[in-house]
Amino acid sequence: MASYKSRTKRPLLPKASLRDVRGMWGARGERGVCAFLKFLPRHGANMPMDEALHQRFMREAIELSTSNVREGTGGPFAAIIVRENVILARGTNLVTSTNDPTAHAEIVAIREACRTLGSFQLDGCDFYTTCEPCPMCLGAIYWARPKAVYYANTRDDAAGIGFDDRFIYDEFPRSHELRKIPMKQILRDEAFVAFRAWMNKSDKVTY
Numbered sequence: 476m477a478s479y480k481s482r483t484k485r486p487l488l489p490k491a492s493l494r495d496v497r498g499m500w501g502a503r504g505e506r507g508v509c510a511f512l513k514f515l516p517r518h519g520a521n522m523p524m525d526e527a528l529h530q531r532f533m534r535e536a537i538e539l540s541t542s543n544v545r546e547g548t549g550g551p552f553a554a555i556i557v558r559e560n561v562i563l564a565r566g567t568n569l570v571t572s573t574n575d576p577t578a579h580a581e582i583v584a585i586r587e588a589c590r591t592l593g594s595f596q597l598d599g600c601d602f603y604t605t606c607e608p609c610p611m612c613l614g615a616i617y618w619a620r621p622k623a624v625y626y627a628n629t630r631d632d633a634a635g636i637g638f639d640d641r642f643i644y645d646e647f648p649r650s651h652e653l654r655k656i657p658m659k660q661i662l663r664d665e666a667f668v669a670f671r672a673w674m675n676k677s678d679k680v681t682y
């Protein structure tokens with residue numbers, strides 16, 4: 476019930492969005508032509524507006540990924556989550572600076588965006604990541620259910636600089652006992668009690 480309650484209390488425009496809108500239109504909210512032109516991305520006259528916006532958000536993510544390297548806070552990766560052309564969250568890779576192996580840019584951004592939205596789903600959101608997601612992040616993106624994902628560098632580009640996730644994909648088809656990290660099933664019957672409780676729970680919040 477708590478999750479449902481928090482979802483219904485979703486603010487019309489989250490704080491982060493207000494910040495971004497103010498930044499977009501100028502500190503005092505005036506919709507001057509200059510403020511609007513400043514917001515527009517660099518693009519050719521014939522480029523569709525959608526594509527220009529996608530490039531604008533990806534360029535911001537790329538700048539974040541570069542500054543993450545310069546500041547030594549983690550790997551050369553960043554992600555931005557956008558809804559209705561407003562940035563909800565920015566994430567950079569923080570694995571080494573936070574000792575968190577899951578702190579990939581996409582995960583950091585998903586957590587921030589969901590906090591901002593007060594929701595466990597990224598309905599209607601566009602997801603910009605500077606590199607094709609690794610298996611963990613791809614899984615997280617599917618659970619978060621954004622509208623679309625845009626990426627810049629490829630998995631092969633990442634492999635070329637020492638971030639090769641192919642070994643994880645190679646593990647999927649292997650039988651559990653033959654994986655690099657062996658998996659062995661124990662106590663299934665005892666664990667299934669929680670599954671049965673879930674099935675019988677009438678007021679559950681499904682996701």
Ligand SMILES: [Zn+2]
Pocket residue numbers: 579580581608609610611612613
């Ligand atoms: Zn990842």
